Amino acid sequence: MSALRAELVRLIRSEGPMPVSRYMALCLGHPAHGYYMTRDPFGVQGDFTTAPEISQMFGELIGVWAVQLWQAMGAPPSIRLVELGPGRGTLMADMLRAARVLPAFRAALSVHLLEMSPVLRALQARTLAGQAEPVWHDRIEEALDGPVIVIANEFLDALPLDQFVKTQEGWRERLVGLDPEGGLCFGLSGAAVDLAADAAPGSVLEQPRAALDCVAALARHVAGAGGAALLIDYGSAQSGFGDTLQAMRRHRFVPVLDDPGEADLTVHVDFARMAAAALRAGAAVNGPVGQGDFLRGLGLNERARALSLRATSEQAKAIAEAADRLTEPGATGMGTLFKCLALAHKELPPLPGFDLHRLPEQG
Numbered sequence: 001m002s003a004l005r006a007e008l009v010r011l012i013r014s015e016g017p018m019p020v021s022r023y024m025a026l027c028l029g030h031p032a033h034g035y036y037m038t039r040d041p042f043g044v045q046g047d048f049t050t051a052p053e054i055s056q057m058f059g060e061l062i063g064v065w066a067v068q069l070w071q072a073m074g075a076p077p078s079i080r081l082v083e084l085g086p087g088r089g090t091l092m093a094d095m096l097r098a099a100r101v102l103p104a105f106r107a108a109l110s111v112h113l114l115e116m117s118p119v120l121r122a123l124q125a126r127t128l129a130g131q132a133e134p135v136w137h138d139r140i141e142e143a144l145d146g147p148v149i150v151i152a153n154e155f156l157d158a159l160p161l162d163q164f165v166k167t168q169e170g171w172r173e174r175l176v177g178l179d180p181e182g183g184l185c186f187g188l189s190g191a192a193v194d195l196a197a198d199a200a201p202g203s204v205l206e207q208p209r210a211a212l213d214c215v216a217a218l219a220r221h222v223a224g225a226g227g228a229a230l231l232i233d234y235g236s237a238q239s240g241f242g243d244t245l246q247a248m249r250r251h252r253f254v255p256v257l258d259d260p261g262e263a264d265l266t267v268h269v270d271f272a273r274m275a276a277a278a279l280r281a282g283a284a285v286n287g288p289v290g291q292g293d294f295l296r297g298l299g300l301n302e303r304a305r306a307l308s309l310r311a312t313s314e315q316a317k318a319i320a321e322a323a324d325r326l327t328e329p330g331a332t333g334m335g336t337l338f339k340c341l342a343l344a345h346k347e348l349p350p351l352p353g354f355d356l357h358r359l360p361e362q363g
């Protein structure tokens with residue numbers, strides 16, 4: 001039995017079944033046995049591959065996006081470039097390289113990283129050595145100060161959420177407990193939970209409180225101090241019912257309770273609710289738009305062509321394949337499943353990549 005499974009069983013025996021958010025938080029962030037706390041999970045050798053690990057073009061385009069945003073902000077002499085959940089640090093390194101096109105921006109920015117994993121902090125320090133002297137933070141409020149440009153790729157999907165199931169007797173909370181053999185299993189709370197939502201029996205409602213709190217904190221901050229936050233993740237543009245919790249190990253889906261601490265656990269991001277939370281907190285909202293539209297709007301095809309001019313035919317093929325993978329629609333590509341949402345100070349013009357997609361009701 002894995003060390004974390006033993007600990008979960010002990011916890012449930014002494015305290016009773018736990019909310020899904022607690023299970024997720026322990027699986028990902030348990031100080032000794034949490035998934036992210038103990039390893040570098042990315043890439044072909046690992047469990048999953050993210051957009052910055054597919055191609056340097058992803059980070060470079062977002063770097064140019066940040067340059068344009070800084071100019072639209074009136075080129076403040078001091079600005080924090082903040083990344084939430086930077087993984088290996090690849091996205092930040094590619095952004096900073098692209099940002100060299102405008103030395104005044106490069107001179108104005110300081111790099112701030114929100115990262116809970118000591119293993120990944122060390123990896124980020126290595127990736128960024130010579131390029132930046134990052135400051136690491138544990139809490140989002142510490143990372144935000146003054147005008148900011150915030151980037152988060154596949155961060156919100158790792159934040160713990162709770163789940164509720166509609167039964168004939170009303171809503172009940174989905175809990176992780178023990179079956180008669182002492183294995184982990186899902187069950188429902190004995191007491192009904194008062195939820196406003198109306199749904200057919202069997203429906204699952206997710207409550208992504210940590211992600212909504214994070215978005216509200218970002219929105220409040222940019223609305224007051226200036227700047228914008230770019231959130232990229234997989235999820236849906238419309239709210240709906242459904243259980244989106246999934247576990248992935250070695251590039252395959254595995255049952256959520258099978259490998260606690262050994263598999264990545266994520267949820268789909270409900271972009272409609274994130275956008276509504278940002279509007280309520282006083283920010284302007286750009287998007288959500290599909291990652292394909294966003295990257296093409298920033299010039300992905302032109303960048304791919306420019307890189308190919310200096311490449312061998314084999315490299316050119318890899319560049320074209322990466323561009324396709326980042327932008328292709330459907331279940332296999334990242335172009336429509338992944339979405340981009342930006343929260344911004346209300347006086348900023350529509351942000352690059354979103355120009356055609358600003359919510360009309362904001363005027």
Ligand code: SAH
Nearest residue numbers: 036050085086087114115116117153154158
């Ligand atoms: N952005 C990177 C990594 C995505 S994986 C990429 O695109 O490749 C999620 C990242 O968020 C990891 O770095 C993980 O350690 C970090 N993370 C997850 N939950 C966190 C939390 N609650 N607080 C801080 N960092 C967290």
